Amino acid sequence: MHDLITSPFQGDHLVLRPGSPKGLKIPRVKFVQLKAAVSGGEAIPAWLADAVNRSWGIDLTGRCAAGTVLVREPGPYEFSRATWEINLGCDYDCVMCYLGEKRFEGLDMTGKRRLLEVMAAAGVIWLQMTGGEPLIDPDFPGAYRFAHELGMQVEVLSNGSRLHKDHVLALLVELPPSKMSLSVYGATADTYDTVTGNRGAFERFTAGLEKAASAGLHLDLSLIITRQNAHEAEAMRAWAKRLALPFREYANLSPTIHGTAEPLPSQSPEHLTHRAPFTGCPAGVTFFHADPFGRASICKVGRRPNIDLIAEGVEGLARLGGIAGSLMLRTGGCTGCQLSDSCRVCRPMAKVFQEAKAPLHHYCQHGMREATR
Numbered sequence: 001m002h003d004l005i006t007s008p009f010q011g012d013h014l015v016l017r018p019g020s021p022k023g024l025k026i027p028r029v030k031f032v033q034l035k036a037a038v039s040g041g042e043a044i045p046a047w048l049a050d051a052v053n054r055s056w057g058i059d060l061t062g063r064c065a066a067g068t069v070l071v072r073e074p075g076p077y078e079f080s081r082a083t084w085e086i087n088l089g090c091d092y093d094c095v096m097c098y099l100g101e102k103r104f105e106g107l108d109m110t111g112k113r114r115l116l117e118v119m120a121a122a123g124v125i126w127l128q129m130t131g132g133e134p135l136i137d138p139d140f141p142g143a144y145r146f147a148h149e150l151g152m153q154v155e156v157l158s159n160g161s162r163l164h165k166d167h168v169l170a171l172l173v174e175l176p177p178s179k180m181s182l183s184v185y186g187a188t189a190d191t192y193d194t195v196t197g198n199r200g201a202f203e204r205f206t207a208g209l210e211k212a213a214s215a216g217l218h219l220d221l222s223l224i225i226t227r228q229n230a231h232e233a234e235a236m237r238a239w240a241k242r243l244a245l246p247f248r249e250y251a252n253l254s255p256t257i258h259g260t261a262e263p264l265p266s267q268s269p270e271h272l273t274h275r276a277p278f279t280g281c282p283a284g285v286t287f288f289h290a291d292p293f294g295r296a297s298i299c300k301v302g303r304r305p306n307i308d309l310i311a312e313g314v315e316g317l318a319r320l321g322g323i324a325g326s327l328m329l330r331t332g333g334c335t336g337c338q339l340s341d342s343c344r345v346c347r348p349m350a351k352v353f354q355e356a357k358a359p360l361h362h363y364c365q366h367g368m369r370e371a372t373r
């Protein structure tokens with residue numbers, strides 16, 4: 001496998017090291033020089049060997065550029081990021097899950113490889129593999145390895161339930177993810193197992209977390225705060241700090257992707273925070289989402305309309321920008337809203353809250369004003 005990736009990116013050119021969150025920006029002239037060194041079978045340029053040594057502490061001096069550096073070609077659009085639910089199946093049954101019914105279904109391995117090839121051709125450099133729980137998919141190792149071979153930097157979003165298994169950890173150590181984001185559902189076995197609906201889950205998670213941290217993976221914790229574990233929020237923060245791991249908190253629950261309300265009773269009222277006003281987002285323009293069947297949508301929330309990437313290939317993505325524009329219009333339950341300029345949620349998010357008949361103060365300024373009167 002290559003040691004470095006070089007790729008055009010939004011008018012610049014980057015050098016990346018698989019599995020490292022760091023990157024180097026290089027001028028176009030050096031990108032062209034590097035590309036020529038690869039195609040001509042020359043040694044990697046001295047300036048690159050120096051820069052790589054300074055950034056990553058590895059010595060590639062004199063190494064043949066071909067085989068050491070993978071050159072990515074620019075995609076036809078502006079896409080550089082994608083998320084992919086390899087499968088919606090999960091070994092947990094969390095009370096607040098936004099996926100609703102989680103069916104274990106999707107593309108076979110041939111389809112998965114085709115989808116990844118389309119993503120690479122579209123210019124995707126940073127790929128987030130998620131689920132469901134991605135590590136329980138039997139095709140995960142093959143798909144993960146193939147994404148690396150195509151020169152993508154892969155982040156894995158996981159509940160961490162399988163990290164304690166040696167063969168799972170061995171793959172992640174051999175080909176490190178650029179980031180491994182792990183959800184945390186409690187600080188004690190009682191609470192964690194209640195939230196996840198899975199007895200013994202806390203013990204397995206704790207064992208896996210310790211192994212992954214000791215192995216030096218780039219871990220990032222997502223503390224999921226719900227009504228059921230809110231009393232352990234401080235203990236969850238303390239746990240992350242003790243492990244010296246970066247963490248973020250997610251306390252605002254959403255309806256399911258099907259627009260149903262099951263997660264909402266788990267909202268912790270005292271942790272419901274007001275988001276900053278929505279000022280736009282690059283969904284459908286610089287990133288897209290793919291579901292287990294290879295259907296591309298603007299993001300995980302605005303799932304329809306979507307584009308069948310297996311049938312249409314990379315050309316299908318040409319329509320996604322137009323879909324994004326139409327999904328952002330303040331239509332439906334937001335039609336004519338005088339507060340839309342300072343709204344705190346995008347239209348796709350407002351739509352799922354409205355379909356779920358969620359309490360207005362969870363997302364909409366009309367309800368927030370009422371709640372503070």
Ligand code: SF4
Pocket residue numbers: 281282283298299300301302346347348349
């Ligand atoms: S949910 Fe809204 S803000 Fe988030 S990515 Fe989708 S469109 Fe953008």
Ligand code: SF4
Pocket residue numbers: 330333334337338339340343344345350363364365366
């Ligand atoms: S404030 Fe409420 S009604 Fe207005 S745009 Fe936002 S979600 Fe829609």
